Amino acid sequence: FTPLMLTAMFILLLPIIMSNTQLYKNSLYPHYVKTTISYAFIISMIPTMMFISSGQEAVISNWHWLSIQTLKLSLSFKMDYFSTIFIPVALFVTWSIMEFSMWYMHSDPYINRFFKYLLMFLITMMILVTANNLFQLFIGWEGVGIMSFLLIGWWYGRADANTAALQAILYNRIGDVGFIMAMAWFLTNSNAWDFQQIFITQHENLNIPLLGLLLAATGKSAQFGLHPWLPSAMEGPTPVSALLHSSTMVVAGVFLLIRFYPLMEQNKTMQTLTLCLGAITTLFTAICALTQNDIKKVVAFSTSSQLGLMIVTIGINQPYLAFLHICTHAFFKAMLFMCSGSIIHSLNDEQDIRKMGGLYKPMPFTTTSLIIGSLALTGMPFLTGFYSKDLIIETANTSYTNAWALLITLIATSLTAAYSTRIMFFVLLGQPRFNTLNLINENNTHLINSIKRLLIGSIFAGYLISYNIPPTTIPQMTMPYYLKLTALAVTIAGFILALELNLAAKNLKFMYPSNLFKFSNLLGYFPIVMHRLPSKMSLTMSQKSASMLLDMIWLENVLPKSISLFQMKMSTTVSNQKGLVKLYFLSFMITLALSLILLNSHE
Amino acid sequence: MSMVYINIFLAFIMSLMGLLMYRSHLMSSLLCLEGMMLSLFIMMTVAILNNHLTLASMAPIILLVFAACEAALGLSLLVMVSNTYGTDYVQNLNLLQC
Numbered sequence: 001f002t003p004l005m006l007t008a009m010f011i012l013l014l015p016i017i018m019s020n021t022q023l024y025k026n027s028l029y030p031h032y033v034k035t036t037i038s039y040a041f042i043i044s045m046i047p048t049m050m051f052i053s054s055g056q057e058a059v060i061s062n063w064h065w066l067s068i069q070t071l072k073l074s075l076s077f078k079m080d081y082f083s084t085i086f087i088p089v090a091l092f093v094t095w096s097i098m099e100f101s102m103w104y105m106h107s108d109p110y111i112n113r114f115f116k117y118l119l120m121f122l123i124t125m126m127i128l129v130t131a132n133n134l135f136q137l138f139i140g141w142e143g144v145g146i147m148s149f150l151l152i153g154w155w156y157g158r159a160d161a162n163t164a165a166l167q168a169i170l171y172n173r174i175g176d177v178g179f180i181m182a183m184a185w186f187l188t189n190s191n192a193w194d195f196q197q198i199f200i201t202q203h204e205n206l207n208i209p210l211l212g213l214l215l216a217a218t219g220k221s222a223q224f225g226l227h228p229w230l231p232s233a234m235e236g237p238t239p240v241s242a243l244l245h246s247s248t249m250v251v252a253g254v255f256l257l258i259r260f261y262p263l264m265e266q267n268k269t270m271q272t273l274t275l276c277l278g279a280i281t282t283l284f285t286a287i288c289a290l291t292q293n294d295i296k297k298v299v300a301f302s303t304s305s306q307l308g309l310m311i312v313t314i315g316i317n318q319p320y321l322a323f324l325h326i327c328t329h330a331f332f333k334a335m336l337f338m339c340s341g342s343i344i345h346s347l348n349d350e351q352d353i354r355k356m357g358g359l360y361k362p363m364p365f366t367t368t369s370l371i372i373g374s375l376a377l378t379g380m381p382f383l384t385g386f387y388s389k390d391l392i393i394e395t396a397n398t399s400y401t402n403a404w405a406l407l408i409t410l411i412a413t414s415l416t417a418a419y420s421t422r423i424m425f426f427v428l429l430g431q432p433r434f435n436t437l438n439l440i441n442e443n444n445t446h447l448i449n450s451i452k453r454l455l456i457g458s459i460f461a462g463y464l465i466s467y468n469i470p471p472t473t474i475p476q477m478t479m480p481y482y483l484k485l486t487a488l489a490v491t492i493a494g495f496i497l498a499l500e501l502n503l504a505a506k507n508l509k510f511m512y513p514s515n516l517f518k519f520s521n522l523l524g525y526f527p528i529v530m531h532r533l534p535s536k537m538s539l540t541m542s543q544k545s546a547s548m549l550l551d552m553i554w555l556e557n558v559l560p561k562s563i564s565l566f567q568m569k570m571s572t573t574v575s576n577q578k579g580l581v582k583l584y585f586l587s588f589m590i591t592l593a594l595s596l597i598l599l600n601s602h603e
Numbered sequence: 604m605s606m607v608y609i610n611i612f613l614a615f616i617m618s619l620m621g622l623l624m625y626r627s628h629l630m631s632s633l634l635c636l637e638g639m640m641l642s643l644f645i646m647m648t649v650a651i652l653n654n655h656l657t658l659a660s661m662a663p664i665i666l667l668v669f670a671a672c673e674a675a676l677g678l679s680l681l682v683m684v685s686n687t688y689g690t691d692y693v694q695n696l697n698l699l700q701c
């Protein structure tokens with residue numbers, strides 16, 4: 001029964017792509033898309049309910065596509081714990097974002113194309129999540145990459161947007177190399193790309209494919225080393241940032257690692273690697289978020305930081321907790337992006353927080369949702385973030401793991417509170433610093449409804465999800481009281497510290513930034529160094545060796561040019577004549593004639 | 604000696620005069636060089652054929668080959684001069700520079 005309902009859900013999604021060639025290019029198209037997504041969400045709740053009540057997983061293998069020697073590829077969907085719970089969450093968030101973008105992109109002439117792209121992105125994300133073999137997952141993986149490129153460069157007239165889209169594609173490509181390496185290893189060593197077969201057979205040394213998968217997750221989920229594309233991706237419109245780069249696409253990498261948890265459970269090296277990578281990412285991006293001046297960049301960095309937290313959770317061998325954090329994070333991050341979009345639109349496209357202020361009177365609803373979103377992000381007890389984030393910190397505290405990574409994660413948690421406070425302080429409180437001729441209006445039903453839905457989700461979803469899911473790994477129940485309160489304590493410390501600093505420095509003179517500020521503001525110099533130096537070095541090296549050395553020196557200069565140069569130099573040094581050719585010839589002839597006459601006259 | 608030889612020898616002397624005394628064009632001295640070479644060739648061939656010095660029959664041909672080489676060299680020098688100055692007037696060759 002479950003498969004039938006799920007195929008019904010897929011059928012609902014598919015006609016949207018078909019219908020763009022018919023007469024749906026009128027102004028009702030966005031509304032149509034939105035209602036379709038809402039129907040799909042409601043229908044997908046039914047299998048989720050069935051799964052929750054019965055714990056029954058399903059695999060649908062439909063269509064045998066091709067067989068390459070011993071490898072059989074078919075179209076198979078896997079409805080297990082992860083995908084069944086993720087699909088309603090993703091559909092709910094996408095529904096709200098579609099409604100929000102009906103308000104945000106209202107004056108855009110290509111709004112139909114925008115919705116089509118968003119829908120295509122959703123479809124490829126579904127493919128990725130429900131894939132049962134690596135090939136289908138790769139299709140979804142590349143699909144979300146391509147749609148991300150198209151959507152980031154939506155305003156393609158802007159050079160920064162094109163650069164950012166290209167940057168996203170390049171960094172994702174580097175991750176794809178890891179993915180393909182893992183696929184190749186699985187193909188040669190276990191003859192199949194199906195998850196069931198990979199998990200059943202026993203392998204000796206799984207380092208290579210797991211390294212490949214970690215590289216893929218680094219590329220797609222913007223971990224340290226392949227991270228600059230995520231802040232640059234904020235060049236796209238706000239609904240794009242909300243959908244792709246907060247809830248769904250960037251969790252694709254984490255999702256991949258979660259899918260492979262039976263393999264990662266046994267390999268201690270990989271766990272340590274993921275733990276350290278996630279910890280470095282969390283701390284680095286939280287540091288960078290402290291001094292950014294653009295709302296969307298701060299939220300992007302907070303996304304990176306939360307992603308690092310998810311990777312840390314995988315590193316301590318808790319894939320289910322990471323998945324829970326994915327689901328809860330989607331709610332409040334999308335809502336944060338939508339609130340910032342509402343603020344940006346109302347202030348006539350102003351994105352710099354130094355030019356905002358005092359918005360809590362003119363925009364009460366947005367203020368409320370921003371505050372609740374930030375509190376949920378930092379893990380305020382009993383909001384959504386608490387159920388996942390606090391559990392993660394507790395488990396990390398009580399597990400036998402790398403103490404340095406743990407410390408870094410705790411510091412990053414307090415920094416989360418710090419930059420959230422900074423955002424709220426600059427945007428909402430104080431006196432207005434923006435242009436006074438703006439009409440600030442948040443009366444549109446689309447905007448209000450979508451944010452309202454996500455608001456209720458942010459508050460209650462954590463509770464609802466945690467108490468309704470089938471039991472997974474048991475969280476640690478007993479721990480000393482100081483460990484249990486650690487997350488709360490560091491968060492409150494971050495809050496108070498940031499508030500004090502902001503209040504104290506509010507009216508002071510702006511001083512020249514210190515080195516630490518510059519480090520944090522320029523993203524740790526990472527994009528500046530890494531974008532120019534390696535490429536310039538490799539290009540000059542190739543030019544020197546291939547072009548200059550071989551062609552110009554050996555073929556051109558050694559024999560021909562050196563001979564001619566040598567001859568010219570020698571002739572100028574040796575000859576000491578003046579011109580006067582005719583005189584020389586004349587003297588030659590006169591001498592000859594004279595000698596002939598003189599010598600002949602003795603006869 | 605016989606009249607033929609004196610005739611050809613006179614032609615040689617004429618070309619030599621032309622080579623050594625010319626007004627302005629470098630080309631004329633090159634042409635006279637060719638004339639000298641030509642008269643030498645004729646004299647050599649007539650002498651060898653008249654006196655039946657069969658073993659030396661290849662000498663005129665070798666003379667021709669070397670004369671061609673030197674004519675080519677002279678022409679390339681002319682071309683170099685003409686490249687820098689546009690004409691081959693000999694009064695241009697007054698600069699001590701390459």
